[in-house]
Amino acid sequence: MKAIFCSHYASPEQLKIKEVSTPVPAKHEVLVKIHATAINDYDWGMVRGKPFLYRLIFGLTKPKRPIAGMELSGVIEDIGEDVTKFKKGDAVYGDISEFGFGSFADYIAINEKALVLKPEDMSFEDATAIPHAALLAYQGLVEKGKIQKGQKILINGAGGGVGTFALQIAKMYDAEVTGVDTGEKLNNMKAIGYDEIIDYKKENFTIRGERYDLILDAKTSQPTWAYLKALKPKGKYVTVGGTAGNLILFGLSSGLLSVLTSKKFLLLALQPNQGLDTINQLYTEGKIKPTIDGPYKFEEIPRLIQYFGEGKHTGKVVINLSK
Numbered sequence: 001m002k003a004i005f006c007s008h009y010a011s012p013e014q015l016k017i018k019e020v021s022t023p024v025p026a027k028h029e030v031l032v033k034i035h036a037t038a039i040n041d042y043d044w045g046m047v048r049g050k051p052f053l054y055r056l057i058f059g060l061t062k063p064k065r066p067i068a069g070m071e072l073s074g075v076i077e078d079i080g081e082d083v084t085k086f087k088k089g090d091a092v093y094g095d096i097s098e099f100g101f102g103s104f105a106d107y108i109a110i111n112e113k114a115l116v117l118k119p120e121d122m123s124f125e126d127a128t129a130i131p132h133a134a135l136l137a138y139q140g141l142v143e144k145g146k147i148q149k150g151q152k153i154l155i156n157g158a159g160g161g162v163g164t165f166a167l168q169i170a171k172m173y174d175a176e177v178t179g180v181d182t183g184e185k186l187n188n189m190k191a192i193g194y195d196e197i198i199d200y201k202k203e204n205f206t207i208r209g210e211r212y213d214l215i216l217d218a219k220t221s222q223p224t225w226a227y228l229k230a231l232k233p234k235g236k237y238v239t240v241g242g243t244a245g246n247l248i249l250f251g252l253s254s255g256l257l258s259v260l261t262s263k264k265f266l267l268l269a270l271q272p273n274q275g276l277d278t279i280n281q282l283y284t285e286g287k288i289k290p291t292i293d294g295p296y297k298f299e300e301i302p303r304l305i306q307y308f309g310e311g312k313h314t315g316k317v318v319i320n321l322s323k
Contacts, residue, residue, distance in 0.1 A: 003105035004069075004301045008062045009049030012305035017298075020067075023109035024078075030086055030112050031078035035124040036295065037103040038071040038161075039317040040132055041241060044309040046101070051243070068305075069103030071095055073118055073127035083112050091118040093127035095135070095272040104301055106321065116273055119280050126283070129290035129316035131272070133161030134279050136218070136240045137169055140268045143275075145214045145238045147173050154178045154205060154230065157218030158194065159185025161316040162240060164291040166216050167194060172287060178212070180205050188314045192291065206230045214238070220246045224253045224265060236264045291315025297323045 005018035025031045045054040046068045058064060073093035076086050086092065094115040102108045118127045140162075141147045153170045155163045158179025170177045171193065179194040182201045189197050198205050206222060211232045220242025227237050239250055247267075254265035282288045293313045296304055298321050308317050 001106035002298070003067045003102075004298075006047050006063050006066050006068055009055075010047070012044070012047050012309065013302050015047060015302040015305070020105070022107050025080040025083075025109040027080040027082040028111055028113075029080045029109045030076045030083055030092075030115070031107060031109050032072065032074040032092060032115070033077050033107055034072050034074040034103055034105065034321050036073045036128040036321060037069050037319050038128045038132075039301070039304055039308045039313075039319070040070055042070055042097065042101070043068045043104075043305055047305060048309075065101050067102040067105050069105070070097040070101050071128050071132055072103040072108065073124040077107070079112075085112045086115070086117075091120075091124075092116065093118045093122075093124075093131065094276075095131040097132075098272045104298075104319075114273070116276050119284060121284055122280070125292060125295050125318050125320060126290050129161065129292055129318050130279060130283070131276060132270075133316055134165045134288065134290070135273070135275055136162045136268065136270055137166035137216070138275055138279060139270060140216050140238045140240045141166055141169050141214070144266050144268050145216065145236050147175065147214060149173050150175065151213035152176045152178075152211075152232075154180065154210075154212045154215045155218070156180045156200075156205070156215065156221070157241075158197075159183075159189050159314055160218060160311075161290070162216075162218040163189075164192060164315045165288060167192060168288045172282075178205070178210070183312065185314050188291065211235065216240065217242065219243075220250060222246070224250045224257060227265075228257070228261065228263065231263045233262050234264075236266060238266045238268055240268045240270070292318045294318040295320035295323065 092115040096114040099111040099114040153175045159181035178196040180198045215237045217239045295318045
């Protein structure tokens with residue numbers, strides 16, 4: 001099978017397509033023929049080995065797993081002898097990061113617990129765009145942020161995968177939603193219904209005087225205390241991702257700020273695939289739909305990882321392996 005192979009840390013555009021052996025599923029694994037995959041922050045960090053802290057996860061001197069990719073949709077072609085959840089021919093999808101990586105390939109053998117059944121009315125491309133970003137948005141706003149009807153919400157990183165899902169979820173609560181991003185994403189943000197848009201290259205939302213009931217932050221681009229002035233009394237700030245340095249600083253300071261003020265500073269530890277039944281229902285009802293950048297061809301993955309890392313994408317970057 002073909003795979004995007006990462007033998008050492010390097011620029012994404014140095015990655016090569018390599019022929020490797022098709023994996024054989026272990027007892028609790030399924031073999032999936034991958035139809036579509038997507039690009040995420042972990043892929044940008046894994047192939048570069050940056051920030052250096054990521055090497056504690058991926059390998060100190062080179063990637064322990066030479067094939068990146070953590071979201072997929074596809075069809076099960078074989079099953080291990082102890083698999084009980086699926087059968088051959090089932091269409092599945094999921095965020096596989098809890099059990100490994102490797103979706104930048106024709107096939108993957110992965111623990112059955114990493115996947116769920118794909119609804120019949122959901123395309124493979126939509127399916128691969130959903131699990132990671134949609135659940136960051138849902139768990140961040142609903143489960144962690146406890147969003148309420150009519151609240152004033154701000155989403156930082158509003159034009160990416162998390163932000164485009166978060167807007168749709170917030171609108172289900174009749175929220176007034178402000179989005180923060182830059183570049184080409186701003187036009188799409190207008191089109192999909194943000195009430196107000198801030199270009200972070202022109203204006204810092206933390207010092208403009210507006211206050212919000214809930215901030216969902218996919219970037220965590222500023223020190224924790226900077227967000228104090230942007231929150232209403234009893235407001236909540238939930239981070240779902242960002243730079244390693246600011247996330248570490250957040251971990252050190254958020255508890256103290258929550259104690260000393262009436263405001264809550266919360267970090268979401270994503271539970272992969274938990275709540276996809278709710279997301280599936282919302283999708284079927286037409287209440288949420290992914291914003292897809294693409295779909296692109298398999299051969300474009302190295303370029304697309306760089307494209308993603310530079311923040312030029314809109315919504316989810318999706319690759320169709322059958323193109």
